[in-house]
Amino acid sequence: MGNVMRGAWRSRWITVTTVLAVLLVACSSAVSFGASDSGSPNGANSGSSSGSSSAGGDAASDLAFTLYQGSEVLGEENLTVGSLQGKPLVLNFWAGLCPPCRAEMPDLQEFYDENKDRVNLLGIDVGPFTVLGNQDSAKALLEELNVTYPAGFTIDAGGIRNYKVLGMPTSVFIDS
Numbered sequence: 001m002g003n004v005m006r007g008a009w010r011s012r013w014i015t016v017t018t019v020l021a022v023l024l025v026a027c028s029s030a031v032s033f034g035a036s037d038s039g040s041p042n043g044a045n046s047g048s049s050s051g052s053s054s055a056g057g058d059a060a061s062d063l064a065f066t067l068y069q070g071s072e073v074l075g076e077e078n079l080t081v082g083s084l085q086g087k088p089l090v091l092n093f094w095a096g097l098c099p100p101c102r103a104e105m106p107d108l109q110e111f112y113d114e115n116k117d118r119v120n121l122l123g124i125d126v127g128p129f130t131v132l133g134n135q136d137s138a139k140a141l142l143e144e145l146n147v148t149y150p151a152g153f154t155i156d157a158g159g160i161r162n163y164k165v166l167g168m169p170t171s172v173f174i175d176s
Helices: 003-032 056-059 099-115 133-146 155-160
Strands: 045-048 052-055 064-067 078-080 089-094 120-125 152-155 170-174
Touching: 003 099, 089 099, 099 120, 133 152
Parallel strands: 089 120, 120 152
Antiparallel strands: 045 052, 045 170, 064 078, 064 152, 089 170
16 A cells, blocks of 8 residues: 555645646746847756756757658658757656666656647657667557657667766756
8 A cells, every 4th residue: 555655645746846847947947038139048947856958959959750650640650859849848758668768658658648739749769779679669668558738759879868867767848
């Protein structure tokens, strides 16, 4: 019984933390970028199990990925992170055989269902780079958990490094 209560508490904590982080990024971006002369902010905040870092501007937005769901979700199968402009973006790096990734996916799905009109959510499978799975294990996990938010893979190790992914799961919050 104690484990069930801890699991429910953890699930709520992850959901609340994710929502608060997105709101914090949106609010701070409105304040800090609202007076920007350039008109094209490239700010990003990230949090991971191993600390905080920030993504590096245009190089990070050039990260190319292929969706596991094909063109059904975003209209195209092969995209770049930069093509997802217009709304704040939650970019989640995960792997098919990563237990903490598996644990947070239902919360991310719930967040996506409740906020997909206001926030983009994208899961990027980095399992092949970490020996924590391959595309088959990633697809199996997405199917098992009924994940409908956009999720795909990349072959760009340099692009992943630009986001300073040091552990998994890692979520990066990017202003619109």
